[in-house]
Amino acid sequence: MxxxxxxxxxxxxxxxxxxxxxxxxxxxxxxxxxxxxxxxxxxxxxxxxxxxxxxxxxxxxxxxxxxxxxxxxxxxxxxxxxxxxxxxxxxxxxxxxxxxxxxxxxxxxxxxxxxxxxxxxxxxxxxxxxxxxxxxxxxxxxxxAEPVAVAVHTVRRSNLKVGDNVVILGGGPIGLLIGLMAKQAGANQIIVSDISPYRLGKAKEFGFTALDAKEVNVTAEVLSLTNGIGADIVFEVAGTQITATQMVEVSKIQGQIVVVSVYKQQPAINLATMHFKEISLTTTRCYSGSDFEKAIRLMETGRIDxxxxxxxxxxxxxxxxxxxxxxxxxxxxxxxxxxx
Missing domain, CATH: 3.90.180.10 (Medium-chain alcohol dehydrogenases, catalytic domain)
Incomplete structure (x- = not known):
């Protein structure tokens, strides 16, 4: 053998x-x-x-x-x-x-x-x-290519339009790759929250606005950065109760939330606030074969480093x-x- x-x-x-x-x-x-x-x-x-x-x-x-x-x-x-x-x-x-x-x-x-x-x-x-x-x-x-494909699929599942303001709750590899993909898709302002100074430093290197969730009120900061309106698109990538609450709070009226996380425990979500703000909720899983091929092409051409x-x-x-x-x-x- x-x-x-x-x-x-x-x-x-x-x-x-x-x-x-x-x-x-x-x-x-x-x-x-x-x-x-x-x-x-x-x-x-x-x-x-x-x-x-x-x-x-x-x-x-x-x-x-x-x-x-x-x-x-x-x-x-x-x-x-x-x-x-x-x-x-x-x-x-x-x-x-x-x-x-x-x-x-x-x-x-x-x-x-x-x-x-x-x-x-x-x-x-x-x-x-x-x-x-x-x-x-x-x-x-x-x-x-696999995590890049996740980001490709995630952004393609969203309604992101050129000039939109984006919030990413969670600055790990997937969250940061989603940020880069949103940038490729024409996002205006990309705001990333996390609790790791190292990962927030990476977010800044990529040109994103970084919020230390241990030091600031993420909801208040997002509203301040968006003239009180909130984000057009919110990507939830942390999988915690805190970010499940924040994703509703930082979304603008008729905004979109895209849940990327696989939650280990079922979170409580304020559906009443979502109702009154008429927020759309989208989920995302893995990637398609075409997403995977697009990920390879983006890396090959240097669009994603x-x-x-x-x-x-x-x-x-x-x-x-x-x-x-x-x-x-x-x-x-x-x-x-x-x-x-």
């Missing part, structure tokens, strides 16, 4: 470097030698022992790039191609899938959550989940250290494990 090294989630707050059996391919799969894999907020949920589907031992990692080492089946790809993985796995038979909306499949699964992912030397990936990395886009940057997001690059042997760093938002943004 051939084995490979893998960074394994073992139990709550316990990840170690271990071994797994090297994948053998089913028909229609490719064997990917992983180059780079990033830690996502969902990985942190698994690490905390709070994900309902992830089962230990698991090689997490659904944001990853690599090189095709083996192909089982007919494909337009070739051995040696550099690829980035779109990690969603749809059933293909539910109503959503039949209508082409595979990203909201009734039984959607993800590589790195429901099966071993990119925190390993190799991963078996369906051929239809591969995207070619363009020349000029590095493997490290390509590994972040993900380099400022990469706070650390570590060997997989330091997986435990990587997760400890990721627990501290004052020192980390996006951590990549490098395997080449």
């Amino acid at each position: 051939a084995v490979m090294k893998a960074g394994l989630y073992i139990s709550e707050k316990n990840v170690v470097l271990g071994e797994l059996e090297k994948p053998t391919l089913n028909e229609g799969e490719a064997l990917i030698k992983v180059s780079y894999a990033g830690i996502c907020g969902t990985d942190m949920m698994i690490y905390a022992g709070k994900h309902p589907r992830a089962k230990a031992p698991l090689a997490m990692g659904h944001e990853f790039s690599g090189i095709i080492e083996e192909i089982n089946g007919e494909s337009a790809f070739s051995i040696g191609d550099r690829v980035v993985i779109e990690p969603t796995l749809s059933c293909g038979t539910c109503e959503a899938c039949k209508s082409g909306q595979f990203h909201v499949c009734k039984s959607l699964k993800l590589i790195g959550i429901d099966k071993h992912g990119g925190f390993a030397e190799y991963a078996a990936v369906p051929l239809n989940r591969l995207h070619r990395i363009p020349e000029g886009l590095s493997d490290a940057h390509a590994a972040l 993900v380099a400022p997001f990469i706070s650390h690059q570590l060997p997989l042997e330091q997986i435990a250290e990587g997760f400890k760093l990721m627990e501290n938002p004052d020192v980390s943004l996006k951590i990549l494990f490098q395997q080449n």
Whole structure:
């Protein structure tokens, strides 16, 4: 039996470097030698022992790039191609899938959550989940196509118009990428709130107005910055009761709220205020295949530069250290494990 090294989630707050059996391919799969894999907020949920589907031992990692080492089946790809993985796995038979909306499949699964992912030397990936990395886009940057695709999908789900004022509640990687995408779409003022000075500093570097939620009244500041009107579009990306309350307060009359967070606990939302302000509420999940392709193109052309997001690059042997760093938002943004 051939084995490979893998960074394994073992139990709550316990990840170690271990071994797994090297994948053998089913028909229609490719064997990917992983180059780079990033830690996502969902990985942190698994690490905390709070994900309902992830089962230990698991090689997490659904944001990853690599090189095709083996192909089982007919494909337009070739051995040696550099690829980035779109990690969603749809059933293909539910109503959503039949209508082409595979990203909201009734039984959607993800590589790195429901099966071993990119925190390993190799991963078996369906051929239809591969995207070619363009020349000029590095493997490290390509590994972040997945979170960029989330931001693409989120902004496309909104009603954002040129000149709109935007508030983003939560300045983590997804929140900041949404800010960059909103900027691409023509937003006028982009206001980001968070409690991490490090991440607020990044927001300022991107040209956003940064609000320290520990130091100021976010609602009052937003109203002041928008002449008492409020935001045209509010993106909620923090997933807390505080931001669930703020998203209604900072929205203008007939504004739009886009909820990106996956809430761990059901929040209380002031529906009466939403009613009187006639606010629209939109939710968003994952991304479509076209969103993923658009993310790659935006990175390839330099319209979206993900380099400022990469706070650390570590060997997989330091997986435990990587997760400890990721627990501290004052020192980390996006951590990549490098395997080449």
